[in-house]
Amino acid sequence: MHQPSTDIAITGLGVVSPAGIGASATWKGMLTGRSTATRDPQLSGLPVDISCRVADFDTRMVGPKHAWRLDRFTAMAVLAAREAVTDAHLNPADWDRTRVGVVIGTGTASMERYFGEFAKLADQRPLEISALAITRSVPNMAAAEIALDLGAAGPNFAVSTACASGTTALGVARDLLRAGSCDIVLAGGAESVCNPVPAACFHRMGALSQRTDDPEHACRPFDSARDGFVLAEGAALLILERPEHAQARGVRPRAYLAGYGASCDAYHFAAPDPDGHGATAAITAAITDAGLLPGDIDHVNTHGTGTRLNDLMEAKALRAVFPQPPAVTSLKGTIGHAIGAAGAIEAAVTVMTLQHGLIPPTANHEDTDIDIDLDIVAKVPRELTMTAALSTSFGFGGQNAALVFRAA
Template sequence: MTGRGDAVVTGLGLLTAAGHDPDSIWKTMSAGQSLARKDPDLAGLPVDIACAVPDLDPVAELGIRLAGRLDRFAHLALIAARRALHDARLDPRAANSSRVGVVLGVGANSLQTYVKEFTRLGEGRATSVSPLGLPRSVPNMVAGEIAIATGARGPNFTVSSACASGTTAIGVARDLLLAGACDIVLTGGSESARSRMSAASFAQMRALSTRTTHPDGACRPFDADRDGFVLGEGAAVLVLEHPDHARARGATVRARLVGYGASADAHHPTSPHPEGTGSEQAIRQALADAGCTPGDVGHVNAHGTATRAGDAAEALALLRVFDSAPPPVTANKSILGHALGAAGAIEAALTVLALERQEVLPTANLTRQDTGREMDIVTTRPRTAPMELALSTSCGFGGQNAALLLATP
C-alpha cells in the first residue's frame, strides 16, 4: 500500500447493546442473535422495540454531579473515551495536551431533553425551562465534555453526517494527524436513538421494522423479507495516533487506518441513489487513498440497515466495486440495532477486532438474499477469514457516504 499515510489505533472504548467491553461484546455477538427487545421508554408507540446498552450506571461511572448534568449520549461518549484512554495507556495531561484533539460524530442533538423542555415551554412555563436544556443537549458537548474530563486541549469538535457521522469523524481525525495538527485524536461517535421522538418519526417514515411481536427477528439486513431497522444506542471511541508518536511512547498498535473516502449522492433527502453510486464513490476513494485494490480487501463491514432501498443500493455498490464477488460481509446492525450517528464508529471498532481475531462476526436473521447476485454474507456463527485489510462503510440521510479501510499492524 502506498497511500497518503497511516494513522494507528492504540486504544478502543466500546459500549453497545452487546456489552461494555470488546471481549464481552465479541462473545455476545458471536452467537448471531439480535438483541432487540421491548423498550419501556417507547411503550405505547407504534414501534416499541430497541437495542439498549444494558446495565450501565452513569452515576457509578461518572459521579452523581457529572452524570446528573449530562444526557445519555454524553454519558456514553465520556465513558467510552475514558476506556479508550485506559486501553491506550494514555493520559492527555501527561502528553503535550495542546496536540491532543477530539473529533466525535453525532447525528442529532439529545431529543430526550429537548422534548421535556419544549413541553414546559409549550405549557407556558418558560421559567421552568432548565438552564442546562441547551448545554446538555447540543451535539458539540460530547467533544467538549471529553476535553474537560481528560485535559485534551487540541482541536475539538463534532461532525454530523447523519448515520455516517461516526465514520466521517474518524476520517477527519486521520486528516488532522496527517496534516500535522495533532499527535493524538480521540475519535468515534455516540448516540442514543431510543427517544420517543425518534421512534415516532422513523415509524411515520416507515423506516423501522414493525415486527414488534418478534423483536429478535425484526432487523434483517439484505434479507428478502426485511422491513426496516431497529433503533439502538451506543458509543465507540478510538485513540488514533500518528505512527511516529505511538512508536516514541512504545504504544501497542491494534490496527492501522490506511484509507478514507467520502461522497454525496446528491439525489434525495432520505433515500439513497438507487444504483448506490455515492457509496461506490466513497469506497473507491478510500481504496485510492490507501493505494490498494479491491482484491486486497479481506472483509467488509456493511452499513446494512435492513431498509428496502438502502440494502439494495449498498449491495449494488459492493458488487460493482468487487466485480460481483465481495469478500466475507457482515452487518452488525442486525444484532446491535442502529445507533445512528454512532453506528459507523461502532462498526469501525468491530472491524479492528475482526482484524485482530481474523474472524468475521455473523449477521442475524438472514435467510434469503434478494440482491440478484448473492454476496458472501456470514451468518449463524463467526467465520475464520485471514485478512490484512478490511472495509467499513456508512451511509446517511442527505445522501452522505463514508468509508474506512483498516489494516493489521
Template sequence: MSQSADQGTGAATAVAVTGVGLVTPAGADEHSFWEGLCSGHSTARRRPELAGLPVDFACPVDSIDLDEAVGGRSVWRMARFVKLAVVAARQAVADAGLDPAVWDGGRVGVVLGVGVGGVSVLVDNAAKLAASGPEAVSPLLVPMMIPNAAAGEVAIALKAGGPSLAPATACASGATAIAVARDLLLGGSCDVVVAGGAESVLTPLVVTAFARMGALSTRTADPAGASRPFADDRDGFVIGEGAAMLVLEREEAARTRGGRARALLTGAGSSTDAHHPTAPAPDGRGAERAVQAALDQAGWAAGEVDHINAHGTSTPLNDAMETTLISRLFPHRPPVTAPKGVIGHTLAAAGAIEAVATVLTLERSLIPPIANLDALPDAFPLDCVMKEPRHQRVERAVSHSFGFGGHNVALAFQRT
C-alpha cells in the same frame, strides 16, 4: 476529509488505532460487545417508554449504570448521549496506555460525531414550558441538548486542548469523525486524536418520527427478528443507541512511544449522493466514490480487500444499493458482515462502533455473523457471513457508513 491519495499511499499515510472503547446494546466494553456480536443474537426488545406506539421496541444500552460509570459531580449536567461518549472515550484512552494527567493536552484532539443531540432533554423542557411556564425550563437545557456537548465534555474529561469538533453527517457521523481525525494527524495539527460517535434518541417522539417515515421495522410481534440485514423479507431498521471511540496516532509516533497498534487506518474517503434527502442513490455510484477514495489512499486495488463491514441497515433501499455497490466493485466476493442485525442502528454511533468491530476482526481473524440472515435473495450475489462466526485471516478490510442527506464514508483498515 481527504478525497485522494495526494499525500501518498499505504504505510506512508498510515494512522495507528492504539485504543478502542465502546458502550453498545451488546455490551458496555470491548469483551462483552465482541461476544454479543459473534453470538449473532439480536439485542432488540420492547421498551416501556415506547408502549402504545406503532413501533414499541429498540436496542437499548442497559448493561451499565452510566451515572456511576461517569462519576463525579459533572454527571448531572450531561445528557445521556454525552455520558455514553465520556465512558467510551475513557475506555479508549486507557486501552491505548495513555494518561491525560501527563500528556500534552494541546496536541490532543477530539472529533465526535453526533446526529441529533440531547433531544429527550429538549422534549422534556418543552413540556415543562407548556405546563408550568418559563421558570420551569432548566438553565442547563442548551449545553445539554446541543450536539457538540459530547465533544466538549470528552475534551474536558481528558484535558484535551487541541481541536474539538462535532461533525454531523447523520448515520455516517461516527465514520466522518474518524476520517477527520486522520486528516488532523497527517496534517500535523495533533499527535493524538480521540474520535468516534455517540447517539441516544430512544424517545417516543424520535421513534415515532422514524416510524412515520417508514424507516423502522414493524415486526412488533418479533422484535428480536426485526433487524435482518440483506434478508429478502427485511422491512426496516431497529433503532439503537450507543457510543464508540478510537484513539488514533501517527503510526511512527505510536511505535516510538511504545504504543500498541491494534490496526492501521490506511485510507478514508467521503462523497455525497446529491440524490435525495433520505433515500440512497439506487445505483450506488455515490457510495462507490467514497469507497474508491479510501482504496486509493490506502494504495489498494479492490481485489486486495479481504472483508467488508457493511452499513447493512435492514432497509429495502439501503441493502439493495449496497449489494449493487459491493458486487460491482468487489466481484471477488469478500465476506460481508453487518453488525446492525445484533445491535440495531445506533445512528451517529454506528460508523464508529463498526470501525471497532472491523479492528477486532483484523486482530482476531474472526468475522461475526449477520443476525437473522439464513439465506440471501437470489438477486444478492454476496458472500454474507451467516449463522455463526467465520474463522478467516483478514489482512485488509473496508467499513461502509451511509447517512441521510446522501453522506457516504468508507474507512480502510489493515492488519498490523
C-alpha cells in the same frame, strides 16, 4: 502499492453498545449472532415499541461529578473515551494537552432533554426550563465533555453526516493527524435516539421493522424478508496516532486506519441513489487512499440497515467495486442502528475482526434477497486471515463514508 507512512495507528478502543459495555464485552456479544432488540417501555404506545438499548448503562457510571449535567449520549461518549485512553496506555497527566484533539460524530445529538423542557413551555412555565437544557444536548457537548474529563485542549468539534457521522469523524481525525495538527485524536461517535419522537418519525418514514411481536428477529440485513431496522444507541471512541508517535511510546497498534473516502449522492433528501453511484465513489476513494486495490480487501463491515432500499443499493455498490465481493457482515441485526454512533461502533468491531481473524455473523440472516449477490457471513462467526477490511456508512442527505483498515 501501499504507502505505510500515510497510515494512522489505532492504539485504543472504547465501546458502549447494546451488545455490552466495553470493547471486549461488545466483541463477545457480536460473536453470538443474537439480536439485543427488546420491547422498550419508553416507546410504549407507539406503533413500533422495540429498540436496542444499552441495558446496564446509567449516566451515573461516569461519576457524580459529571452525571448531573450529562445527557445519555454524552455520558456514553465519556465512558467510551476513558476506556479507549486506558486501552492505549495513555495517561492524560503526561500528554501535551494542546496536541490532543477530539472529534465526535452524532446524527441527532440528544432529544431526551428537550421532551421535558418543551412540556414546560407548553404548560406556560418558561421560567422552569433548565438552564442546562442547551449545554446538555447540543451536538458538540460530547466532544467538549470528553475534553473536560481528560484534559484534551487540541482541536475539538462535532461532525454530523446523519448515519455516517461516526465514520466521518474518524476520517476527519485522520486528516488532523496527517496535517500535523495533533499527536493524538480521540475520535468516534455517540448517539441515543431510543426516544418517542425519533421512533415515531422513523416509523412514519417506513424505516423501522414492524415485527414488534418478535423483537429478537426484527432486523434482518440483506434478507429477503427484511422490513427495516431497530433503533439503538451507543458510543465508540478510537485512539488515533501517527505510527511513529505510538512507536515512541512503545505501544503496538491494534490496527491501522489506512484509507478514507466520502461523497454525496446529491440525489434525494432521504432515499439513497438506487444505483449506488455515491457509495461506489466513497468506497473507491477509500481503497485508493489506502494505496490498495479492490482485490486487497478481505472483508467488508457493511452499513447493512435491513431496509429494502439501503441493502439493495449497498449490494449494487459493492458489486461495482468488487468483481467478486469479499465476505461481508452487518452488525445491525445484533445491535440495531445507533445512527451517528453506528459507523464508529462498526469501525471498532472491524479493528477487532482484523485482530482476531474472525468475522461476526449477521444476526437474523436466513435467506439472501435474490437481487443481493454477496457472500454474507451468517449464523456463526467465520475464521479468515485478513490483511485489510472496509467499513461503510451511508446517511440521510446522501452522505457516504468509507474507511479502510489494515492489520497491524
